[in-house]
Amino acid sequence: MKTAAPHGLLKQTLQFYSQGEIAAHCGRNVRTIRRWEASGNCPVIAEATLREMLDIRTRKAPVERAPEFRLVDLFAGIGGIRRGFEAHGGRCVFTSEWNDFSKKTYQENYRDCDDAHQFVGDIVSFDVASVPSHDVLLAGFPCQPFSIAGVSKKNSLGRPHGFECTTQGTLFYDVARIIAAKRPAAFLLENVKNLLSHDKGKTFQTIIDVLRDELKYDVHYKVIDGQYFTPQHRERIVIVGFREETEFTFDDLNVPAEGPRLASILHKTDGSEPVLAHDGDRFFDHASREVQPRYTLTANLWAYLQAYAAKHRAAGNGFGFGLVTPDSVTRTLSARYFKDGSEILCSQGKGKRPRRLTPRECARLMGFPDDFVIPVSDTQAYRQFGNSVVVPVMQEVARIMIPHVKGLLAQKVAGATS
Known part of the structure; x- marks a missing residue:
């Protein structure tokens, strides 16, 4: 029968670290850590890791500094x-x-x-x-x-x-x-x-x-x-x-x-993209070194956006999509980005349809560090970063x-x- 480390140990660790950080240290995914927290049990094999994390925290801050x-x-x-x-x-x-x-x-x-x-x-x-x-x-x-x-x-x-x-x-x-x-x-x-x-x-x-x-x-x-x-x-x-x-x-x-320019926040395709335990391959496929294909616009949506932009150009308006490259500074990210991504579309080269930014790239575009966990759907994440x-x-x-x-x-x- 499997034994479990004290639940209090996990609870104590969660006071100082996010679920994503614990997952990364334990070699698990965030869903597993959530399951441990919900059930009140975690495997004994994780106990040493949790104690080490708490020890690091204690050595870094032996006394909790009073806020200024x-x-x-x-x-x-x-x-x-x-x-x-x-x-x-x-x-x-x-x-x-x-x-x-x-x-x-x-x-x-x-x-x-x-x-x-x-x-x-x-x-x-x-x-x-x-x-x-x-x-x-x-x-x-x-x-x-x-x-x-x-x-x-x-x-x-x-x-x-x-x-x-x-x-x-x-x-x-x-x-x-x-x-x-x-x-x-x-x-x-x-x-x-x-x-x-x-x-x-x-x-x-x-x-x-x-x-x-x-x-x-x-x-x-x-x-x-x-x-x-x-x-x-x-x-x-x-x-x-x-x-x-x-x-x-x-x-x-x-x-x-x-x-900075857009290249500073885009996923790296040269093998240097960090592996984030709380993201896994959700946004970026580390094996193929490519952004997940679902962020590329469908043929129908891309055709619609091009036609919409052409219609407004003909009328003398400036409405249309914003196509960007790694050297660009983007338009303002909005809460409606989840709808079609039109204000910021990343070029993927000649003959290829552009793509949306991933939620992780949106986080970076707003200045959030990579340890910021995105626990919600892409739709909600786009809304949250667009409103931030x-x-x-x-x-x-x-x-x-x-x-x-x-x-x-x-x-x-x-x-x-x-």
Whole structure:
């Protein structure tokens, strides 16, 4: 009869490593590790490996280092903004994400080591008093239409003033109410560039007015193009704010003069493509050194896209597919990429139909490392990466924000002890 290693050993290892990392060390696939976790049993032969992994972790970090600052991750998606701030010493203590597929990917990749972390779904119905105290608030909030008509009428009726009046019913309101209640040292909000022009600029002005005039934060914003960090033209507006006036400036960003090209994120066909235990051959056939054939467009789809592009060219429009080569910088990856991949189609040479990027290549295009596990279907993965952020951009913004955050935290401590 087979005996099993203590389930507690596996559970303890999962506190520090992802299922994919454990699978790679044990020479198994992720499904096997999930089965061990679900059944409460794993073979004794794996016990030595698990103990070795824990020993490595202990030797690397004999004492769990206290976080330099605490953060909350709202409208978290798959955690791209959080990843940038954790690289500079932050620890996430609270996450909100309503989409079950995104939640699955998030929880697979961020196994928080302390019991303080809480994951909730819909932030709209969540009691703000239950949000833990934190130093930095992160939010990639969706842009919903703001209706500011009728404000004066509400005022005359004695209804809510300030941001409650102008933003209630939008998801930005839920960000604002948490900032108002918890007063973090700083926040970072991220959104599409078009937020600036929505409703002739009224939406963006409402947001800035609330943050500056109602919540009294020192606010700065900038449109940043991700193409200098990954090979993708992706413009997003980043809004940062500090509880007190600071000398923060986006001029301190270290932006490379020229960004990488697509070749840097494509699967390597020369034998150097890394073998990832959590991917296996799902995206790339390591034996043949080729991308799996299902990512090549069908003859019918390719014919349709060419005809569609020709029709719009004849009408004087710029609509069509985006054909790229290894030397290219791509168009913006969108959440609709799973439909036909038209915005980024990789050329496979003369006489061959182009192909979509694989989900692993999309992860790389957004700046996620190869140890990032993709536990969902291709369709959901394309949606998740298309909705995410360029991680190196977030990391660079975090780099210039954190000294000011630490300065505010030091002032608070000094004030409390004086």
